[in-house]
Amino acid sequence: AQKITQTQPGMFVQEKEAVTLDCTYDTSDQSYGLFWYKQPSSGEMIFLIYQGSYDEQNATEGRYSLNFQKARKSANLVISASQLGDSAMYFCAMREGTRDDKIIFGKGTRLHILP
Amino acid sequence: GAGVSQSPSNKVTEKGKDVELRCDPISGHTALYWYRQRLGQGLEFLIYFQGNSAPDKSGLPSDRFSAERTGESVSTLTIQRTQQEDSAVYLCASSRSRGGAVIRNTEAFFGQGTRLTVV
Numbered sequence: 121a122q123k124i125t126q127t128q129p130g131m132f133v134q135e136k137e138a139v140t141l142d143c144t145y146d147t148s149d150q151s152y153g154l155f156w157y158k159q160p161s162s163g164e165m166i167f168l169i170y171q172g173s174y175d176e177q178n179a180t181e182g183r184y185s186l187n188f189q190k191a192r193k194s195a196n197l198v199i200s201a202s203q204l205g206d207s208a209m210y211f212c213a214m215r216e217g218t219r220d221d222k223i224i225f226g227k228g229t230r231l232h233i234l235p
Numbered sequence: 236g237a238g239v240s241q242s243p244s245n246k247v248t249e250k251g252k253d254v255e256l257r258c259d260p261i262s263g264h265t266a267l268y269w270y271r272q273r274l275g276q277g278l279e280f281l282i283y284f285q286g287n288s289a290p291d292k293s294g295l296p297s298d299r300f301s302a303e304r305t306g307e308s309v310s311t312l313t314i315q316r317t318q319q320e321d322s323a324v325y326l327c328a329s330s331r332s333r334g335g336a337v338i339r340n341t342e343a344f345f346g347q348g349t350r351l352t353v354v
Contacts, residue, residue, distance in 0.1 A: 153338035163324065165345035172338055211278065215341060221333050222291055223268060223343050227277035 123147065124212050124226035132232045133202055140187070141197040141229050143212030149173075151217030154195040156186065159228075160208040168210075171195060173217075207233045237261070241327050241346035248317055248353055256312045256349045260329030267304055268328045268343060269312050271296075278326065284310065286332065317353045324348040 125144045133139045145154065156168040171179045171186045179186045187196040199206055212226040240259040248254050260267050269281040280294035284304040295301070299318075304310040314321055328343035 151338055153333075153341065155342050163348060165326065165328070165343075167342045167344070170340045170342055172340075213343075215333065215338055217333070217338055221285070221338075222266075222280065222283035223328075223330070224280055225270070225278040 123224055124214055126212055126226035126229050128229045129227075130230045130232070132234055134234050135204060136201055139199045139202050139206075139231065141199075141210050141212075141231065143195045143197065143226060145193050145195060145212070145214050147193070147214065147216050149216045149218055153215045154186070154188070155213040155215070155223070156184070156195075156197045157211045157213060157225075158206075158208045159211065160205075165211075169197070202233050204233050204235060207231060239327055239329055239344050239346035241325075241349050243349060244347060245350045246352070248351070250319060250353055251316055253313065253315045254317055254351065256314075256325050256327075256351070258310045258312070258327030258329075258346060260308065260310070260327070261344055263307075263331070264329035264344070265307050265332045266330045266341075266343075267310050268330075269302055269310070270326045270328070271323045272326055272348070273323045281312070281325075314351075317351075319353050322351055322353045324350050 123146050152173045154171045158166045169181045169184045171188045183200045185198045209228045211228045215223045242257045265286040267284040270278040282302045283291040299315045302312045326348045328345045330341045330343045
C-alpha cells in the first residue's frame with residue numbers, strides 16, 4: 121500500500137498566486153517526520169521543509185509552510201507568492217519512528233508557474 | 236567533501252554488462268539510501284543502510300541488483316547483466332541518525348545522481 125500519496129500529478133498556477141500541494145500519508149507510528157523536496161529540471165533534490173509528528177505548530181521556512189493536519193494524516197505544502205523559479209517537481213516524504221525508518225517518497229507533483 | 240558525492244555522473248553501458256555506482260556520503264551520516272528515478276517519475280526506494288544494522292534491501296527490483304557499504308562511509312551499488320529497463324538516474328542520499336523515538340530533523344541530503352543509460 122502507498123504510504124505517501126500525492127494526488128496531483130501536475131498543476132498550473134499563475135505567478136504571484138499561492139499554491140497548495142497535497143500530501144497524505146499512512147503510518148501507525150506515533151513518532152514520524154515529514155519532508156518536502158523540490159526537484160528543478162536540473163535534477164538536484166532540494167530540501168524545503170520538515171514537520172515532526174510531535175510538533176505543535178506548523179513548520180514554516182520563508183515562503184514555504186506546511187499545513188499539518190495530524191488527524192487527517194495530511195501534510196500539504198503551501199507556497200506563498202509563487203515565482204517562476206518555483207516551477208519544478210515537488211516530492212513529499214516520510215520517515216517513521218520504528219526500526220524501519222527509511223525515508224520514502226511520494227510520486228511527486230509537477231508544478232508549472234505561469235507568467 | 237561537504238556534500239554527498241556520486242560517481243560517475245554519467246554511464247553508458249552495453250546491455251548485459253555489469254556496472255558499479257559509487258556514493259560517498261556526508262561524514263558522520265549513519266544512514267545511506269539508494270533510489271532510482273526513471274525519466275519523469277518519482278523516487279523508487281532501492282536499499283537503506285543504517286549504521287551497523289542489516290540493510291533494508293526490500294526495494295531491490297531483482298537479484299541483479301546489490302549494494303555494499305563499508306562501515307559508515309562509501310557505498311557501491313552494483314547492477315549485473317544490465318538491461319535497458321535499468322536506464323535511469325540513480326540517486327544516493329545520506330542523513331543523520333533519527334536519534335531515538337522522536338524523529339528530529341533528519342532530512343536526507345542527496346548527491347547529483349548517476350545517469351545510467353543501457354544501450
